[in-house]
Amino acid sequence: MTLDTVTHFIGGAATASADGATMASVDPTSRTEWAVVSRGSARDVDHAVAAARHAFDTGPWPRMTPAQRSAVLHRLADLLLEHGDELALLDTRDMGRPLSMTRNNDVARSAANLRFFADDALSALDEALPGHPGHHIYTRHEPAGVVAAISPWNFPLMQATWKIAPALAHGNTVVLKPAEQSPASATRLAELAVRAGMPAGVLNVVHGVGPEGAGAALVAHPDVDLITFTGETRTGEAIMRAAATGVRAVSFELGGKGASLIFADADIDRAVAVAADAAFSNAGQICLAGSRVFVQRPVYEQVVEALAKTAAGLRLGDPRDPSTQVGPLSSEEHHAKVTGHLRRAAEEGATLLGGGPRDGWWVAPTVVVDVTADAAICRDEVFGPVLTVHPFDTEEEAVQAANATPYGLSAMVFTNHLARAHRVAGLLRAGNVWVNCFWIRDLRSPFGGFGRSGIGREGGRHSREFFTEAKTVVIDV
Ligand code: NAD
Numbered sequence: 001m002t003l004d005t006v007t008h009f010i011g012g013a014a015t016a017s018a019d020g021a022t023m024a025s026v027d028p029t030s031r032t033e034w035a036v037v038s039r040g041s042a043r044d045v046d047h048a049v050a051a052a053r054h055a056f057d058t059g060p061w062p063r064m065t066p067a068q069r070s071a072v073l074h075r076l077a078d079l080l081l082e083h084g085d086e087l088a089l090l091d092t093r094d095m096g097r098p099l100s101m102t103r104n105n106d107v108a109r110s111a112a113n114l115r116f117f118a119d120d121a122l123s124a125l126d127e128a129l130p131g132h133p134g135h136h137i138y139t140r141h142e143p144a145g146v147v148a149a150i151s152p153w154n155f156p157l158m159q160a161t162w163k164i165a166p167a168l169a170h171g172n173t174v175v176l177k178p179a180e181q182s183p184a185s186a187t188r189l190a191e192l193a194v195r196a197g198m199p200a201g202v203l204n205v206v207h208g209v210g211p212e213g214a215g216a217a218l219v220a221h222p223d224v225d226l227i228t229f230t231g232e233t234r235t236g237e238a239i240m241r242a243a244a245t246g247v248r249a250v251s252f253e254l255g256g257k258g259a260s261l262i263f264a265d266a267d268i269d270r271a272v273a274v275a276a277d278a279a280f281s282n283a284g285q286i287c288l289a290g291s292r293v294f295v296q297r298p299v300y301e302q303v304v305e306a307l308a309k310t311a312a313g314l315r316l317g318d319p320r321d322p323s324t325q326v327g328p329l330s331s332e333e334h335h336a337k338v339t340g341h342l343r344r345a346a347e348e349g350a351t352l353l354g355g356g357p358r359d360g361w362w363v364a365p366t367v368v369v370d371v372t373a374d375a376a377i378c379r380d381e382v383f384g385p386v387l388t389v390h391p392f393d394t395e396e397e398a399v400q401a402a403n404a405t406p407y408g409l410s411a412m413v414f415t416n417h418l419a420r421a422h423r424v425a426g427l428l429r430a431g432n433v434w435v436n437c438f439w440i441r442d443l444r445s446p447f448g449g450f451g452r453s454g455i456g457r458e459g460g461r462h463s464r465e466f467f468t469e470a471k472t473v474v475i476d477v
Contacts, residue, residue: 003024003033003034003035003036004034004035004036004184005035005036005037006025006035006036006037006038006183006184006187006207007037007038007187007207008038008040008044008048008187008204008205008206008207009186009187009190009191009203009204009205010044010047010048010051010201010204010205010206011047011048011051011054011200011201011204012051012194012199012200012201013200014187014191015038015044015047016038017038017039017040017041017043017044018041018043018044018047019041019043021038021039021040021041022036022037022038022039023036023037023039023180023207023208023209024036024037025037025093025094025181025182025183025184026181026331026332027093027094027096028095028096028327028328028329028330028331028360028361029093029096029318029319029320029327029328029360031332031360031361034093035093035094035183035184037180037183037184037207038207038208039207039208039209039213039214040177040206040207040208040213040214040217041208041213041214041217042214042217044206044208044214045175045206045214045217045218045221046217046221048175048204048205048206048218049146049175049218049221049223049224050223051200051201051204052146052147052173052174052175052201052202052204053146053173053223054201055173055199055200055201055202056143056145056146056172056173059173059199059200059201059202060199061168061171061173061198061199061202062143062171062172062173063171064171066121066122066124066169066171067122069118069121069168069169069171070118070119070121070122070169071118071197072193072196072197072198073114073115073117073118073165073168073169073196074114074115074118075196075197076114076189076192076193076196076198077110077111077112077114077115077118078111078196079192079195079196080107080110080111080114080157080161080189080192081107081108081111083188083192084103084107084108085103086188087102087107087110087157087185087188087189088102088103088106088107089102089320090156090157090184090185090188091106091155091156091157091182091184091185092319092320092327093184094153094156094181094182094183094184094185095153095154095156095181095182095330095331096283096319096327096328096329096330096361097154097155097282097283097285097319097327098319098324098325098326098327099319099320099322100322100324101282102157106155106157106158107157109158109161110157110158110160110161111161112443113158113161113162113165113443114161114165116165116443117165117166117168117169117443117463118165118169120166120169120443120444120460120461120463120464121166121169121170121464124141124461124464126138126139126140126141127139134476134477135474135475135476135477136474136475136477137472137473137474137475138472138473139470139471139472139473140470140471140473141170141464141468141469141470141471142171142468142469142470142471143170143171143172143467143468143469144170144172144225144226144249144467144468144469145172145173145225145226146172146173146174146175146223146224146225146226147167147172147173147174147175147224147225147226147227147228147467148174148175148177148218148219148221148224148226148227148228149163149164149167149174149175149176149177149228149229150176150177150210150215150218150219150227150228150229150230150231150239151163151176151177151178151179151186151230151231152179152230152231152232153178153179153180153181153182153330154282154285154286154287154330154383155282156178156179156182156184156185156186157185157186157189159230160176160178160185160186160189161189162230162458163176163228163230164176164189164203166458166463166464166466166467167226167228167467168198168202168203170463170464170467170468171468172225172226172467173201173202173203173204174202174203174204175204175205175206175218175224176190176203176204176205176206177205177206177207177208177214177215177218178205178207179231180207180208180209180210180213181330181331182330183207186205186207187205187207189203189205190203190204190205206218210231210235211238216238216242219239219242219243220242220245222245222246224248225248225249226248226249226250226251226466226467227239227243227248227249227250227251228250228251228458228466228467229250229251229252229253230252230253230254230287231254232254232255232381233254233255233407233452233453236250236252236254236454236455239252240252240455249466250455250456251448251454251455251456251457251458251466252448252454252455252456253287253447253448253449253453253454253458254287254407254409254449254452254453254454255287255381255383255407255409255452255453256287256288256289256381256407256408256409256410256449256453257291257292257379257380257381257405257407257409258278258288258289258290258291258292258407258409258410258411258412258430259290259292259293259294259401259402259405259410259411259412259428259430260274260275260278260279260290260292260293260294260411260412260413260414261294261398261399261402261411261412261413261414261415261424262275262293262294262295262296262299262303262414263296263395263398263413263414263415263417263420264296264297264298264299265415265416265417265420266299266414266415266416266436267414267416267436268299268302268303268306269306270414270436271303271414271436272303272306272307272310273310274412274414274436274437274438275290275293275307275387275412275414275438276307276310276311276314276365276387277438277439278290278410278412278438278439279291279293279365279385279386279387280311280314280325280326280365280385280387281439283326283327283328283329283363283384283385284338284365284382284383284384284385284386284387285329285330285334285383285384287409287410287453288409288410288432288438288439289383289410290387290410290411290412290438291381291382291386291387291388292378292387292388292390292401292402293307293387293388293389293390294389294390294391294392294398294401294402295389295390295391295392296391296392296393296398297391297392297393300389300391303389304353304367304369304389307353307367307387307389308353308354308367311353311354311355311364311365311366311367311385312354312355312364312365314326314364314365314385316358316362316364326362326364326365326385327362328360328361328362329361329362329363329384330361331361332361334361334383334384335357335361335363337382337383337384338363338382338383338384338385338386339356339357339363341376341377341380341382341384341386342355342356342357342363342366342368342377342386344376344377345368345371345375345376345377348371348375348376349370349371350368350369350370350371350375350377350388351368351369351370352366352367352368353366353367353368353369354366354367355367355385355386363384363385363386364385365385365386366385366386366387367387367389368386368387368388368389369388369389371388371390373390373401373404375388378390379405381407395420395423395424398424399424399427399428402428402430403427403428403429405451406451406452407449407450407451407452407453408429408430408431408449408450408451408452408453409430409431409432409448409449409450409453409454410430410431410432410433410434410449411428411430411432411433411434412433412434412435412437412438413425413428413433413434413435413436414435414436415435415436421435421436429450429451430449430450430453431446431447431448431449431450431453431454431457432447432449443459443460444459444460444461445459445460446458446459446460446462447459447462448462
């Protein structure tokens, strides 16, 4: 079988590694290599950063009007939709997310990311400060420079566009380093950007591994001005150390250990359906996943039973089959991590209701009960289709348990009590709180996490703050 080829994309052209090095992308469904991918080294990173620097310092992109950049980004969004089948399949082959989701959700959302930031940059306003006789004082937001964007594998195209869209809309140039497990759609995105009219060197892609590879070389590169990163908290720590040299700004979207709080006064059928979706969607490989479910005691047994039934009813299968709801986990290493958590939980006395490993790299959705809050499965981000369920009596107890994690990315509250909904939402230490729902996003809202779930916020004007330098101008009049 001939394998596909995925190269870097530097200075407007498909580019092999300077030293010819490659790595494989493995399709988690067949567990075989499907693509040969350029494996970048510091030399390739140098090349890509130089292209981005040149495009920033001398090229038209930062000097275009927001309307001109917006038109290019809208054309790119059109091209993503036109090539939707192809892009969706690339992500599904790389990391096993069901094609129905990559095709119907992720491509559309990626195009929406580009359109949103294209329009947002267009409508952004700056301040002029009145009340200074003799002086005119105003603010400008200017492109910051060369942005390093480092993305994870769990929603490859969606994560890449979420990072590059605001960076590009505000006139920066970018070097994108996608996760080594999911490289293919990023190169295609950069090719389509050139077709949409983006000048060469504005969006560059370098593939390779993180530590001691292209990722580490990119964040250490002195010509990188800003770093936007989504991935594990531990990786964020390493990147922050690298960013300290040269005091480069970072925006971090990191790990999570989300909680769903189900109160006895909630619509229980709905709460169970949404909490199960929040835990099992994308095989639990979502930073926002509600992997801990806290249930008020009067409805605890009922909820546990319903969650186990819902989990058992989810259809595992080939991600290319439109009826598949749970695809394989993204890699052998990740499968070993998730199944290791389940094994350890069982050894520590937890009860696993259904689920567990299946042939290949699938893990069936698993509901874990009889587990204490200090067990590893409750503390660590498992990032698989696994949730733990815990009873509680009072609202205070539920809030305290939900907040008992160093992470703070997401929480879901299920209640029909209006005052409780607002009260609990105010007490939860999480960047995103959904009440009686999950996953609803408006890209104007700040997105990010408390504590070890991140630094800074992206979305709407928050992205503008990060991806631009604010300048105050005072004119003697
Ligand atoms: P990861 O941290 O292992 O890798 C993410 C990216 O960082 C990859 O491109 C990798 O090559 C690169 N990288 C790794 N080490 C590096 C280093 N030393 N220097 C520079 N780059 C380096 O994360 P992952 O396994 O790809 O993704 C899963 C994680 O991402 C989970 O923790 C999840 O919660 C998190 N995540 C967070 C959000 C959010 O919005 N908060 C969204 C999605 C995923």
